[in-house]
Amino acid sequence: MNDDRPPILEVRGLRKSFGHLEVLRGIDLAVLPQELVFIIGPSGSGKSTLLRCCNRLEEPTGGSIRIDGVDLMARSTDINAMRRRIGMVFQSFNLYPHMSALGNVALALRKVLGRKHAEADTLARAALARVGLAEKANAYPAELSGGQQQRVAIARALALGPKIMLFDEPTSALDPELVGSVLKVMRELKAGGMTMLVVSHEMRFARDAADRVIFIDHGVIVEEGTPEQIFSNPGEARTKAFIAEIAR
Amino acid sequence: MDAWSRFLDTFFKWELIQRYFPAILDGMAVTIEIAAAVVITGILLGLVLAIVRTFRILPISALIVIFVDMFRALPPLVLVLLVYFGLPNIGINLPSFAVLWIVLSCVLAAFAEEIFWAGILSIPKGQWEAARSTGIGFLNTLAYIVLPQAVRLTVAPITNRTLAITKNTALGMVIGVSEILSQATTGQSFAGNATPLTMGAIAYVILFIPVVVLGRWLETRFRWRRA
Numbered sequence: 001m002n003d004d005r006p007p008i009l010e011v012r013g014l015r016k017s018f019g020h021l022e023v024l025r026g027i028d029l030a031v032l033p034q035e036l037v038f039i040i041g042p043s044g045s046g047k048s049t050l051l052r053c054c055n056r057l058e059e060p061t062g063g064s065i066r067i068d069g070v071d072l073m074a075r076s077t078d079i080n081a082m083r084r085r086i087g088m089v090f091q092s093f094n095l096y097p098h099m100s101a102l103g104n105v106a107l108a109l110r111k112v113l114g115r116k117h118a119e120a121d122t123l124a125r126a127a128l129a130r131v132g133l134a135e136k137a138n139a140y141p142a143e144l145s146g147g148q149q150q151r152v153a154i155a156r157a158l159a160l161g162p163k164i165m166l167f168d169e170p171t172s173a174l175d176p177e178l179v180g181s182v183l184k185v186m187r188e189l190k191a192g193g194m195t196m197l198v199v200s201h202e203m204r205f206a207r208d209a210a211d212r213v214i215f216i217d218h219g220v221i222v223e224e225g226t227p228e229q230i231f232s233n234p235g236e237a238r239t240k241a242f243i244a245e246i247a248r
Numbered sequence: 249m250d251a252w253s254r255f256l257d258t259f260f261k262w263e264l265i266q267r268y269f270p271a272i273l274d275g276m277a278v279t280i281e282i283a284a285a286v287v288i289t290g291i292l293l294g295l296v297l298a299i300v301r302t303f304r305i306l307p308i309s310a311l312i313v314i315f316v317d318m319f320r321a322l323p324p325l326v327l328v329l330l331v332y333f334g335l336p337n338i339g340i341n342l343p344s345f346a347v348l349w350i351v352l353s354c355v356l357a358a359f360a361e362e363i364f365w366a367g368i369l370s371i372p373k374g375q376w377e378a379a380r381s382t383g384i385g386f387l388n389t390l391a392y393i394v395l396p397q398a399v400r401l402t403v404a405p406i407t408n409r410t411l412a413i414t415k416n417t418a419l420g421m422v423i424g425v426s427e428i429l430s431q432a433t434t435g436q437s438f439a440g441n442a443t444p445l446t447m448g449a450i451a452y453v454i455l456f457i458p459v460v461v462l463g464r465w466l467e468t469r470f471r472w473r474r475a
Contacts, residue, residue, distance in 0.1 A: 057377055084383035094378035098396050107392060108382035153378075160382060 006069060007032050008164045008195045009054060014063035016049050023049045025219035031164065036196045038206040041216035042242060047199045051166050054197065055086040068163050084112050087157030091169040093149045095141040101128060101152045102137040105159050112160065127159035131185045147178030151185055165189065167198040203246060207231060215239045264443040268435040272447045275431035279455065282348055282427060283414040289353040290413065291406065294360025301365055302390060312361065319358035324416045327351045332423045344423040356413040363405045367398035407463030411456060428452060
């Protein structure tokens with residue numbers, strides 16, 4: 001994508017070590033507005049760590065991260081204020097089990113955006129409607145299917161009006177027949193112009209929804225390109241091997 | 249006199265029951281007062297200590313662990329005697345009621361801290377991460393996400409601990425707090441008969457059975473279907 005618009009997310013020289021283990025070894029990455037960027041790579045390649053550095057759930061060891069022009073690592077940056085602009089969806093949903101779907105979505109609206117109870121509930125219902133769960137507002141997580149739980153988790157992030165959504169293997173914990181409902185919501189987000197960075201193994205989804213695919217191995221970007229390039233005509237041997245492996 | 253009448257005469261002498269009924273009733277009131285005070289301060293202090301520990305400031309956490317281990321290791325009777333007979337030597341004179349209250353509160357706080365801390369640790373990391381990723385701060389995450397779940401998990405062990413500690417109000421006897429056992433043993437030595445002790449035992453049962461039932465009710469009440 002050749003584009004002059006400033007990127008929503010800009011990562012430069014990102015490094016992350018856990019003790020002596022270097023997980024990220026200099027990542028450069030820019031995600032433009034409304035772009036859907038897909039990150040693929042073998043397990044342990046650092047793709048989840050990269051995503052988690054983007055809202056500082058993991059503290060980077062070096063490099064810089066900018067969200068919407070704001071330096072995420074700067075001491076003057078209020079990380080909590082930034083995080084509400086960075087939606088995150090987890091593999092294991094992480095819904096609050098003691099709260100209804102509505103409560104899960106409304107909590108941050110009250111505690112972070114400072115909305116009144118009634119106002120937060122209205123906004124939360126709207127967010128649940130966006131993921132097709134308006135009628136499940138009063139259900140508790142345990143009463144919902146995995147797919148529904150993940151959609152509530154998406155609504156929880158979406159309600160805060162994020163500039164970018166980070167998806168960390170959003171469908172990996174789901175039974176196959178429930179994956180479709182979550183991908184449908186993600187497609188709708190994409191169609192609505194949301195900027196998204198997705199770590200996932202859903203190659204078919206990547207093919208028809210992603211603008212760019214990035215292949216990461218051993219903490220570095222090995223190759224990036226359009227889904228067509230990466231999946232059908234990869235340039236690097238490592239990419240080829242990985243694509244062949246997951247296509248089986 | 250047959251064995252049955254001798255048994256009744258020793259443990260259930262009607263005349264003594266009538267004579268010591270008011271004293272045992274007074275003892276019950278005192279026991280309730282101490283127990284209530286100990287439960288409130290002990291559990292609150294335990295919760296506060298567990299919360300302080302979540303900040304993971306090493307020297308403070310270490311102090312808490314020392315406090316907790318000390319009060320869990322020492323027999324409450326030793327502490328009661330030490331505080332009651334020791335403090336006056338350094339010029340601090342506390343009424344016996346206060347000594348019992350402070351010592352038992354600290355013992356309950358020590359156990360409660362460990363239980364709450366275990367509860368907090370058992371909440372999956374993903375719960376913290378989900379809340380923090382939406383911009384909710386540390387304290388609000390603790391207050392609205394972690395503690396409500398942790399406290400629910402701890403209702404049963406806290407109830408057991410509370411029962412165990414409040415029964416130790418009987419230690420008040422050795423320092424002259426006029427609680428149930430104190431009244432009962434006084435009656436026993438005056439009357440030369442075990443009937444006041446029987447009455448004391450019955451008084452404890454009357455007091456503590458409702459607490460056991462309440463604990464069971466709380467346990468069901470606070471259970472929620474897990475994901």
